Amino acid sequence: MISSSCLGHYPILAHARAGIGFELVRDVFPEAGDHGGAWETSLMRAFRPELVDFSRLLAEPDAKSVAVWGKDPRFHASAEFGQRAVAPIVERITCKVGELLQSLG
Secondary structure (H helix, E strand, C coil): CCCHHHHHHCCCCCHHCCCCHHHHCCCCCCCCCCEEEEHHHHHHHHHHEEEECHHHHHCCCCCCCCCCCCCCCHHHCCHHHHHHHHHHHHHCCCCCCCCHHHHHC
16 A cells, blocks of 8 residues: 555545646636645645745755745745635635535435
């Protein structure tokens, strides 16, 4: 059995295939779905700020990193932005889950 920690952001593949994630809010937040960039770091700063460690990023802001896809979180991420993103995320995931449950009959 493969542990969920080996599967990255989508430990349940059916979840990923159902489109329950950042795709649901891309019309409101076009930057949604980055990896370690402003979007993801803003959510982490809102919920678990103690886990955000900018010292582990490359010193040169223009340097390309394999760990960060998206806007540099040092300059573009904030807990306030992460908090603003929560309501639309929860609302749309709730709707999507309701649709999926209805489709089961």
